[in-house]
Amino acid sequence: MTSTPEVMALAGITVLDVAGPLGNYCGKLFADLGARVILIEPLIGSPSRHVEPRIAGRDDSDASLTFQYQNTNKESIALDLESDIGTQVFHRLAERCSLILESEQPGKMADRGLDFAQLRRANPALTLTSITAFGQSGPFAHWLATDLTAMGMGGMLYLAGYPDTAPMVACGEQAVGAANLFAAVASLAAVYDAEVSGSGQHVDVSMQECVVMGMENAVQFYDLEGTIRQRNAGTQRLAGTGVFECEDGYIYLMAGGIGSNRFWKTTTDWLIEEGVIGAEQFREERWNNQEFLASDEAKHLFGEVFTPFVRKLTKRALHAKGRTRRIPLAPICDTRDIAGDPQREFRRYFVDTQDAHGTTLHMPGAPYRLSATPWQLRRHAPQLGEHTREILSWVGYTDTEQEAMRQQGVVR
Known part of the structure; x- marks a missing residue:
C-alpha cells in the first residue's frame, strides 16, 4: 500500500x-x-x-x-x-x-x-x-x-x-x-x-x-461513400501498411496511405540503404498511386521484398531503425514485453x-x-x-x- x-x-x-x-x-x-x-x-x-x-x-x-x-x-x-x-x-x-x-x-x-x-x-x-x-x-x-x-x-x-x-x-x-x-x-x-x-x-x-x-470512421465511410469497411487483421491494408513477422515476433509498419504517402520515400530509402534486394522498384511512380497500393499485386510485391529482410531482425532492432528514420514502425508486444517494459x-x-x-x-x-x-x-x-x-x-x-x-x- x-x-x-x-x-x-x-x-x-x-x-x-x-x-x-x-x-x-x-x-x-x-x-x-x-x-x-x-x-x-x-x-x-x-x-x-x-x-x-x-x-x-x-x-x-x-x-x-x-x-x-x-x-x-x-x-x-x-x-x-x-x-x-x-x-x-x-x-x-x-x-x-x-x-x-x-x-x-x-x-x-x-x-x-x-x-x-x-x-x-x-x-x-x-x-x-x-x-x-x-x-x-x-x-x-x-x-x-x-x-x-x-x-x-x-x-x-x-x-x-x-x-x-x-x-x-x-x-x-x-x-x-x-x-x-x-x-x-x-x-x-x-x-x-x-x-x-x-x-x-x-x-x-x-x-x-x-x-x-x-468504430473509428466506419460509420462515416458508409455515410459518405457507401463503403462497408472490412476486417483485415494483420494483412496489408495498403502495400507497406500492416503486420509483418520478424525474428522474435511481429511488428506493425505504416509506410503508405496517410498524407499522400509521406512515409513511402523514407521507407524506400531505408530499405535501399540496407541493401534489400528489390527495394529499388519502390521508387517507381506507380508506388505513389493509392489505387495501386491497395491492389493485391502491390501488396504481394512489397511482401516479397520486405518480409525476408525483417525476419532476420528482432522487434527491438526494427523499432530502433524505424525511430531513427521517423518511420511509423511499432513492435507488437506480448504480455512479457509489457511486464518488462522500461517505460512502465x-x-x-x-x-x-x-x-x-x-x-x-x-x-x-x-x-x-x-x-x-x-x-x-x-x-x-x-x-x-x-x-x-x-x-x-x-x-x-x-x-x-x-x-x-x-x-x-x-x-x-
Whole structure:
C-alpha cells in the first residue's frame, strides 16, 4: 500500500456501487481518486467474485483476480435488496451519497422501490448511473447481453479478425471496459453539475452505443461513400501498411496511405540503404498511386521484398531503425514485453498490493498522473461483508438492530 495524500481529487464524494461486473471498474475509478465507494453485494457475493482467472491454489470468494483488481479501495456490505429491510437500508445509504452505480435490467430497481424518482425524494442532488447493454429505452432495452453480444451488435466484431475467416472478438471484455469508462466520465460530469445546481440526474449508459463510438470512421465511410469497411487483421491494408513477422515476433509498419504517402520515400530509402534486394522498384511512380497500393499485386510485391529482410531482425532492432528514420514502425508486444517494459517501470505503472489473505498481487496502476491529488492504492479489495457493521452504524443502525438483521438473513 502507498501513503495517502492529505487531499484526494474526489474526497468527500460517496458512491454506492451495485453495478456488478458491468460497472465495478467505473466504481474503482472513483475509489482510486479518493471517493468513498461502498460495494453493495448480494448475500452470496458479487458475481465477479467467481470470474476466472483465480489466484493459484485458491478457491475462496476472494481468489478472483478480476474481482481483486476492479474493487481495490472499496468497502463491502452484503445486503439483501429483495427484502423490505434491505431496501430501507439502501434508502438510508442513498440519502448520504452523491452517486449510485447500477447495472440491473431496466425496471428492476423500480420493482424494488429503488428507481431514480424514489431515491431522489430524500436526496435531490443524487446522481444515478445505470449501465445496461442497450440503455433504458427502445426495442432492445430489456434484452440480455454479454460483452460478445455488444461487440457484435455494436459493429466492432465485424471489423475484427482476418478477411478469410469469421469475425473474432478482441482480447478482454472491451465492450464492458468502454461502458465503464464512458459511465465514469458522464457520472463525474453529472455529480459536478449536481454540486452546482443542487439537482441530480439519471445517467443512462448503453454498452452497445459505447462500442459504436469506438468504430473509428466506419460509420462515416458508409455515410459518405457507401463503403462497408472490412476486417483485415494483420494483412496489408495498403502495400507497406500492416503486420509483418520478424525474428522474435511481429511488428506493425505504416509506410503508405496517410498524407499522400509521406512515409513511402523514407521507407524506400531505408530499405535501399540496407541493401534489400528489390527495394529499388519502390521508387517507381506507380508506388505513389493509392489505387495501386491497395491492389493485391502491390501488396504481394512489397511482401516479397520486405518480409525476408525483417525476419532476420528482432522487434527491438526494427523499432530502433524505424525511430531513427521517423518511420511509423511499432513492435507488437506480448504480455512479457509489457511486464518488462522500461517505460512502465520508470513510471511505476505496475503496483504491488496484498489481498485480505496476505497474497501479494502485481496489478496495473493508473494510466494518468495528477500532480496535486494523485491516484492512490489505499486498501485491497474487500472481503464479502467486511464493512457491513461499520456502514450500518454510519447510517444510524444500532448494534441491536444490526443483530436482528443478521438473524433475519438481511445482511451478512
